[in-house]
Amino acid sequence: MKWHTDILGDDFEACTYQATGADGLERTATLVRHAPNRGPERPPVPRPLPRRAILFLHGWSDYFFNVELAQFWTDNGFEFFALDMHNHGRSLQPDTPGGFVADLDDYDAEIGKAIGIIGSLWPEEAGRPSLTLMGHSTGGLVAALWVSRHPGVAAHLVLNSPWLEMHGSSLVRRAARSMVGPLARYRPEAVLRLPERGFYWRSISSEAEGEWTLDNKYRPPMAFPVRAGWLRAVLAGHSRVARGLRIDIPILVLLSGASQTGMFWTEAMRSTDAVLDVNTIAIRAMALGRSVTLERIDGALHDVFLSPAHVRADAYARLSRWIRGYILEEGGKE
Numbered sequence: 001m002k003w004h005t006d007i008l009g010d011d012f013e014a015c016t017y018q019a020t021g022a023d024g025l026e027r028t029a030t031l032v033r034h035a036p037n038r039g040p041e042r043p044p045v046p047r048p049l050p051r052r053a054i055l056f057l058h059g060w061s062d063y064f065f066n067v068e069l070a071q072f073w074t075d076n077g078f079e080f081f082a083l084d085m086h087n088h089g090r091s092l093q094p095d096t097p098g099g100f101v102a103d104l105d106d107y108d109a110e111i112g113k114a115i116g117i118i119g120s121l122w123p124e125e126a127g128r129p130s131l132t133l134m135g136h137s138t139g140g141l142v143a144a145l146w147v148s149r150h151p152g153v154a155a156h157l158v159l160n161s162p163w164l165e166m167h168g169s170s171l172v173r174r175a176a177r178s179m180v181g182p183l184a185r186y187r188p189e190a191v192l193r194l195p196e197r198g199f200y201w202r203s204i205s206s207e208a209e210g211e212w213t214l215d216n217k218y219r220p221p222m223a224f225p226v227r228a229g230w231l232r233a234v235l236a237g238h239s240r241v242a243r244g245l246r247i248d249i250p251i252l253v254l255l256s257g258a259s260q261t262g263m264f265w266t267e268a269m270r271s272t273d274a275v276l277d278v279n280t281i282a283i284r285a286m287a288l289g290r291s292v293t294l295e296r297i298d299g300a301l302h303d304v305f306l307s308p309a310h311v312r313a314d315a316y317a318r319l320s321r322w323i324r325g326y327i328l329e330e331g332g333k334e
Contacts, residue, residue, distance in 0.1 A: 001117055003033075007090070007215075008067055011036045014090060015117070019109035027086035028093055029110035031117055034070040034080040051129040052327070053118050056082040057111070059137030059163075059303070060230075061099045061223035063089025065214065069305050072316055076323060079121075079129065083114050085142075089218045099224035102188050104237045107142050108149070115153065132327065134158040136303055137275065141237050144288055148245035156327055157251045157288075158319070161302050163234070164241045164284040167261065167277045180231050188229025198222045199265055199274045204306045209270060212306055247289030250326040254315060255282055256300035271311070275302040293322055 006012035016030045054073050058064050064082035073080040084090040085107055087100050101107065119128040133154040135143030140162025147154050180192070201221040204210035256273040260266060278296075285292055295318045297304050299311040307315065 001031075006032055008032070008065065011067075012070070016091065017110075017113060017117070019113045021106050021109045023106070025106075027106070027110060028091045029086050029114065030084040030090035031114050032064055032082045032084065032090070034074050036071075036074065051079070051122060052077060052132065053079040053081060053129040054132040054134055054158075055111075055114060055118065056080070057133070057135040057139035057143050058082070058084065058088065059139050061088070061220060062137070062139075063215070063218040065212070065219075066303075066305060068312075072319075076320070078132070079118070081114070081118055083111065085110060085139075092218070097189055097224070097227060098220075100189065100227055100230050101233055102229040104142055104145055104233050105149075108146065111142075111146055112150075130155045130327075132156040132158060134160065135162060136160040137163050138234065140164070141234070141241070144245060144247065144251075145237055145240060147249065148240075148247050151248065154249060156249055157247065158322075159251065159253045159285075159288075160304055161255055161273060161276060161278070162253065162281065162285070163238075163276060164288075165238050165277075165280050166235070167280065180228050180235070184228035184232035188227065188232075190228045191225040192228060192231065194226050195263065197263070197274075199269050200302050202265065203269055203274060203301055204303070210306070211308075241284060241287055244287045245289060249289070249291070251285075251288050251292045252295065252319070252322045252326075253282075253285040253288075253292060254295045254297060254300075254304050254318070255285075256302070256304060257296045257298040271299040271301075271308070273300070273302045293326075295319075295322075 001015040003013040003015045006014040012032055013035045014030055014032045018026045019029055020026045063084050070080045087096055087098055092098060122129055131154045133143045133147060140159040141164060147157050198221045202208040204212050205214050206212055255278045258272045259278045260268040260272040260274055282294055285294055297315050300307045304315045305312050
């Protein structure tokens with residue numbers, strides 16, 4: 001693969017590749033890796049075994065930009081990678097609908113190829129690294145579904161405010177599926193006329209109330225248009241979660257302590273999840289597998305690792321505790 005310096009600067013590299021899905025369509029994806037103090041096109045610096053890698057999947061209408069998150073995993077002995085999936089971020093192509101996917105399984109090929117690329121960076125005699133898959137929001141839903149369909153590939157799963165269910169209850173999901181289904185079947189790229197809410201962007205962007213520098217082309221303030229086929233794909237994913245995924249690896253789910261999802265901006269949106277109903281997600285998380293750790297973080301935003309500094313310090317401390325208990329103890333401390 002051809003690696004080049006990433007948009008995040010000299011400590012990051014990226015490679016863009018094509019992956020052919022089960023439907024025969026070729027899609028563009030971009031793998032990013034944290035490469036501190038490393039020149040372009042150089043492999044990871046060898047370290048004593050066991051080796052560990054993490055692959056991060058972003059949310060809908062989003063891309064990877066959290067340098068602090070990458071540094072955290074690197075400091076904890078992991079090789080950090082992030083995937084900008086097709087129709088998102090670095091992988092956006094001209095004349096393609098941003099954020100669109102007709103079936104969440106369409107991400108399978110690019111995720112599988114990313115994992116293959118990651119494994120190829122280690123010497124053959126060292127074997128494949130132990131992989132942790134991490135996902136945020138819709139990326140958390142995609143990660144959970146992927147792990148459930150590909151047992152034995154990832155050793156651990158970390159979900160940051162995963163979108164596992166619609167607001168309120170499964171009744172809302174069923175009603176939404178019945179309404180969007182016919183349109184999605186015949187016009188999957190049709191745009192649904194829904195109220196636009198830029199409150200989450202407002203809470204994180206340095207152009208508004210937040211502290212994070214965002215590329216508005218990759219992470220639009222009002223998000224990409226919601227299309228019928230995309231919503232049907234997400235609702236189908238929710239239904240699969242509701243039936244139980246039976247994931248047999250340790251899972252960590254991090255959520256805000258509260259939600260604030262009204263139609264008008266309130267100051268509470270600076271310290272709550274302004275996107276998801278976290279209480280519904282907390283209940284649904286128990287359907288993921290046999291070993292689920294749930295961490296509720298007071299004051300956290302939808303992406304808990306974009307919260308104010310003191311809140312995300314709490315989130316990182318909880319994540320560190322889980323890593324020590326479920327990853328380092330399993331493989332032996334380095």
